Amino acid sequence: MANGIFFEAKNLTMRFGGLVAVNNFSLKLNGGELMGLIGPNGAGKTTVFNMITGTLVPTSGKVIWLDEDITGLPPHEITARGIARTFQNVRLFVDMTVQENVMVSFHHKIKASFWQAMFGLRKYTKEEERIREESMTLLRQVGLAHLAGEKAGALAYGQQRRLEIARALATSPKLLLLDEPAAGMNPQETMELADFVREIRDTFDLTIFLIEHDMKFVMGLCERIKVLDYGNTIAEGTPDEVQNNPEVIKAYLGEPKNAAG
Amino acid sequence: MTKERRNLLLNIASIISVYIILWFFQKYGTEYQIRILNNMAVFITLAVSYNLVNGICGQLHLGPNAFITIGAYTAALLTMSPAEKQMSFIIKPLIWPFSVIQAPFPVSLIAAGIAATIFAFLISFPVFRVRGDYLAIVTLGFGEVIRVLCNALQSVTNGPLGLKGLKPYTTIWWSWSIAIFTVIVIQKLINSSWGRAMKAIRENEIAAQAMGINPFKHLMMAFLISAFFSGVAGGLLAHLITTISPTLFTFFLTFNLLIIIVVGGLGSTTGAVIGAMLFAWGGEALRVVESPMDIGPVHIPGIPGMRMVLFSVILMLVIIFARRGITGRNEFSWDWLFSKLSGK
Numbered sequence: 001m002a003n004g005i006f007f008e009a010k011n012l013t014m015r016f017g018g019l020v021a022v023n024n025f026s027l028k029l030n031g032g033e034l035m036g037l038i039g040p041n042g043a044g045k046t047t048v049f050n051m052i053t054g055t056l057v058p059t060s061g062k063v064i065w066l067d068e069d070i071t072g073l074p075p076h077e078i079t080a081r082g083i084a085r086t087f088q089n090v091r092l093f094v095d096m097t098v099q100e101n102v103m104v105s106f107h108h109k110i111k112a113s114f115w116q117a118m119f120g121l122r123k124y125t126k127e128e129e130r131i132r133e134e135s136m137t138l139l140r141q142v143g144l145a146h147l148a149g150e151k152a153g154a155l156a157y158g159q160q161r162r163l164e165i166a167r168a169l170a171t172s173p174k175l176l177l178l179d180e181p182a183a184g185m186n187p188q189e190t191m192e193l194a195d196f197v198r199e200i201r202d203t204f205d206l207t208i209f210l211i212e213h214d215m216k217f218v219m220g221l222c223e224r225i226k227v228l229d230y231g232n233t234i235a236e237g238t239p240d241e242v243q244n245n246p247e248v249i250k251a252y253l254g255e256p257k258n259a260a261g
Numbered sequence: 262m263t264k265e266r267r268n269l270l271l272n273i274a275s276i277i278s279v280y281i282i283l284w285f286f287q288k289y290g291t292e293y294q295i296r297i298l299n300n301m302a303v304f305i306t307l308a309v310s311y312n313l314v315n316g317i318c319g320q321l322h323l324g325p326n327a328f329i330t331i332g333a334y335t336a337a338l339l340t341m342s343p344a345e346k347q348m349s350f351i352i353k354p355l356i357w358p359f360s361v362i363q364a365p366f367p368v369s370l371i372a373a374g375i376a377a378t379i380f381a382f383l384i385s386f387p388v389f390r391v392r393g394d395y396l397a398i399v400t401l402g403f404g405e406v407i408r409v410l411c412n413a414l415q416s417v418t419n420g421p422l423g424l425k426g427l428k429p430y431t432t433i434w435w436s437w438s439i440a441i442f443t444v445i446v447i448q449k450l451i452n453s454s455w456g457r458a459m460k461a462i463r464e465n466e467i468a469a470q471a472m473g474i475n476p477f478k479h480l481m482m483a484f485l486i487s488a489f490f491s492g493v494a495g496g497l498l499a500h501l502i503t504t505i506s507p508t509l510f511t512f513f514l515t516f517n518l519l520i521i522i523v524v525g526g527l528g529s530t531t532g533a534v535i536g537a538m539l540f541a542w543g544g545e546a547l548r549v550v551e552s553p554m555d556i557g558p559v560h561i562p563g564i565p566g567m568r569m570v571l572f573s574v575i576l577m578l579v580i581i582f583a584r585r586g587i588t589g590r591n592e593f594s595w596d597w598l599f600s601k602l603s604g605k
């Protein structure tokens with residue numbers, strides 16, 4: 001890397017008609033970091049993710065990834081460059097099996113061509129075998145191997161969230177964006193999830209940027225936190241600094257500091 | 262013996278049995294039966310390739326009749342001799358190079374597929390800019406455009422007169438070999454990584470794209486492959502009925518294909534095959550409902566189009582009471598059969 005930028009969002013702004021959903025959002029990430037993004041409902045958190053992953057093209061601003069300007073690239077090209085994500089409202093391929101859901105993520109790295117698959121040539125069948133094995137290994141790592149043959153839509157909610165993460169991991173990302181991974185989980189599951197996130201960061205050598213409403217979860221897990229309110233960044237710092245920031249307390253006014261979202 | 266080996270042997274055995282059955286009909290069957298068999302094979306090819314776009318990719322594409330038309334005309338123009346063509350094109354002469362070239366039947370079929378694919382490539386840019394109802398309307402529009410062009414471009418298509426006196430090259434050997442080839446190749450694609458990518462787009466396009474899949478590229482791939490086989494089937498159809506004209510390839514043809522894949526089971530090749538066979542057989546067997554009938558003292562005059570009414574009613578019943586069709590999205594497999602036979 002020339003000047004060594006791992007990830008940087010520069011003054012990202014997203015306007016929807018008259019509404020400024022995100023205003024001048026800037027962020028630098030270092031490799032291996034665990035960064036959190038919090039803020040009240042409608043603050044613009046998901047919109048930040050959408051701009052980073054190409055789902056939305058920012059009205060202004062830039063996204064730099066490994067020294068390359070990736071602003072406005074389509075999502076599949078951003079994924080191919082090593083940024084993967086999960087969705088706030090689970091978006092699994094419900095009518096496909098758990099294993100197939102993960103196998104889809106290997107597709108963008110495939111070397112054979114489609115006609116080799118159509119004629120069942122060795123070059124392709126070997127790759128298919130490898131994808132099958134690697135997807136199984138991944139499912140084992142995330143504890144879903146016993147469900148490999150089930151339809152994704154048939155899984156319990158917590159398992160679906162886990163599968164979303166597994167599917168994102170299968171694209172072999174360097175940066176993983178998690179949009180409210182603990183939403184809808186009970187305290188026990190949330191605790192397990194925190195351990196799981198730390199675990200995958202270490203095993204897969206990831207940088208993680210996550211959105212979460214559950215304060216206890218974020219404060220316990222993230223090393224740095226950014227706070228959005230009405231699209232504006234109102235605070236940034238360690239969990240302690242953020243928790244004691246008067247602006248943040250005002251934004252969450254009326255809610256006790258550790259209330260779940 | 263491993264499962265793969267067993268399945269491979271069973272597949273080969275089934276294909277051989279199909280050919281034995283065909284041979285049997287060729288030798289002892291009536292002309293009527295041969296016609297049904299040919300129709301079955303052509304509709305299998307059409308339905309299985311149509312299902313790739315509609316069932317697997319989940320895009321409501323309503324223009325396969327355009328591909329079939331292009332395939333039929335391309336193949337017909339190639340198999341006719343220059344002398345025959347000169348005689349047929351009485352209003353306006355056929356333009357060069359079609360006026361001078363002639364090709365053997367197999368070459369004509371491949372050319373038919375390629376011509377349809379080229380057309381599909383050109384329209385795929387506007388078609389896949391949109392989704393859902395809009396995609397349905399755009400593809401429907403292109404189907405209509407081709408029909409209108411067939412009427413208008415007299416120096417290529419001979420206009421409303423159509424092309425007559427084609428040689429009946431389409432034998433059950435040709436039609437079934439192509440149907441079997443289509444089923445195998447498309448099924449292999451569906452079961453491959455590309456098929457998974459297409460299904461992922463059907464299930465959730467945003468998520469598929471976030472997992473690194475380029476929707477446009479994959480939809481286009483399915484569209485072109487589907488067009489190729491539809492074009493080949495068009496060539497087969499032309500040399501089966503031996504007379505083609507613009508009225509043959511209207512939206513009705515598309516509608517029939519839609520009935521076949523929906524009744525069979527949208528998203529299932531097995532379903533498309535079953536649907537096509539039932540349709541081809543039913544289409545002939547139900548001719549009785551269009552002929553005059555006497556039920557006791559009541560005389561019912563023949564009502565042309567009655568079959569279509571029946572098919573439409575069947576479609577409605579399936580959509581209301583069994584939306585997943587005959588097979589749902591399931592496929593036939595030997596593993597499934599053996600687990601059924603051994604009592605689960």
Ligand SMILES: Nc1ncnc2c1ncn2[C@@H]1O[C@H](COP(=O)(O)OP(=O)(O)OP(=O)(O)O)[C@@H](O)[C@H]1O
Nearest residue numbers: 016019021039040041042043044045046047048088
């Ligand atoms: N595609 C869009 N078109 C128009 N407005 C949008 C769009 N996406 C988001 N918004 C608006 O932008 C604002 C920020 O939305 P966003 O989803 O980013 O909030 P969030 O912080 O993720 O909220 P939550 O905690 O509820 O998930 C909201 O007012 C939302 O209605």
Ligand SMILES: [Mg+2]
Nearest residue numbers: 045046047088
């Ligand atoms: Mg959100």
